[in-house]
Amino acid sequence: MMVSGNDEKIRELQLAEHSLQTLLVQKQNFQVQLMEVEAALKELKGAKEAYRIIGSVMVRADNAALEGDLSSKEETLKLRIKSIDSQESRIRENASSLQKEVLEAMQNDDKGSR
DSSP states (O other): OOOOHHHHHHHHHHHHHHHHHHHHHHHHHHHHHHHHHHHHHHHHHTOSSEEEEETTEEEEEOHHHHHHHHHHHHHHHHHHHHHHHHHHHHHHHHHHHHHHHHHHHHHHHHHHTO
16 A cells, blocks of 8 residues: 555644644643742742751751752753744644645645646
């Protein structure tokens, strides 16, 4: 059985939609983590003492070191979100192009069958 070009494009479009869904879930997870880090940094600014959870134990931590770790994590999360935004944009453009091609091919098939 031979697969038509249109069927292949439909499969590619479905794959793009799936990839987009996966990216959006990842982006949402990173955004939640970013909000948590930003809230922790805000709380840390006015705190006299800070603690870090290691396993099931809470240990006193140096405020400056903890702030540095959180700031580093914040930057990493922002970069990941930016990267996902870029991937999302490319996938959306590709999906839009495929969708146009499929619709045009379907319209041409309809005209040819009349």
